[in-house]
Amino acid sequence: MVESSHNCLKNKLSEVQRSLNNYPTSGRGSCALKRQSINSLGATRVSDTTLPSAKTHAGLDIRAILEHLPHRYPMLLVDRVLDVVPGQSIHAIKNVSINEAFFMGHFPHIPVMPGVLMIEALAQAAGILSFQTMGQTADPSSVFYFVGIDAARFKRPVGPGDQLHLKVSILRAKGGIWKYEARALVEDRKSTRLNSSHRT
Numbered sequence: 312m313v314e315s316s317h318n319c320l321k322n323k324l325s326e327v328q329r330s331l332n333n334y335p336t337s338g339r340g341s342c343a344l345k346r347q348s349i350n351s352l353g354a355t356r357v358s359d360t361t362l363p364s365a366k367t368h369a370g371l372d373i374r375a376i377l378e379h380l381p382h383r384y385p386m387l388l389v390d391r392v393l394d395v396v397p398g399q400s401i402h403a404i405k406n407v408s409i410n411e412a413f414f415m416g417h418f419p420h421i422p423v424m425p426g427v428l429m430i431e432a433l434a435q436a437a438g439i440l441s442f443q444t445m446g447q448t449a450d451p452s453s454v455f456y457f458v459g460i461d462a463a464r465f466k467r468p469v470g471p472g473d474q475l476h477l478k479v480s481i482l483r484a485k486g487g488i489w490k491y492e493a494r495a496l497v498e499d500r501k502s503t504r505l506n507s508s509h510r511t
Contacts, residue, residue: 369394371439378448379439385412388432389477392439400480401440405432409471424469429503430460433493436477437507441489444481458488463505473497482506 371379371392380387388405395401407424414422438455442448469475475495482490495503 369396371395376439379442380435381449381451381453382435386431387435388428389435389439392436395440395443397440397444397446398481400478401436401443403436403439403477403479405475405477407469407471407473407475411471414471422470424473424475426463426465426503429465429469429475429495430463430505430507432475433477433479433495433503433505434507437479437489437491437493440479440481440491441484444484457507459507461506463503465503466501467497469495469497469502475502 373390376387376389376392377383380389382388389403390406392401392403395403409422411424413425413428417423417425434457441455475497477493477495479491479493482492484490491507493503493505493507494501
């Protein structure tokens, strides 16, 4: 039985070999050209390829965020922009992790994100919206300041594992002063709301 199977396999291999020998070729042969093409693709260097755009659909990934904000760790508080409409609004997110430096002291027994940092996260989202509206990106000398915060309210604490949704709308912009309406939400439940003004 084993010998019969072995002979059958040999016959099949012989048929394949005859088919290859009779395959029409050109130059070194189509198979050789195909192998050469595959080898060439395999040898493509990363430096020769084009990286995907920093923009993802209607939003911005972290590389684009770094182009629009002068902030860096540990004060960068926007992880991703889900949607931005220049001149109107932005929806961004901050993923809150137990590894955040401020949780070491605020508070060791009950980790709570400081309210002032939620306001800062909203301000950074507003900064991205402003740069997008102006059609500009940040440079090392870029800076923008708070000139006022009105009607700030904190509805619920934010802690490790929460995803903070930052929603900011432009109310008006005049003479370098931008006024926004801003909300921070976790699971569609409002955590923070305020009106703020920035000078660019």
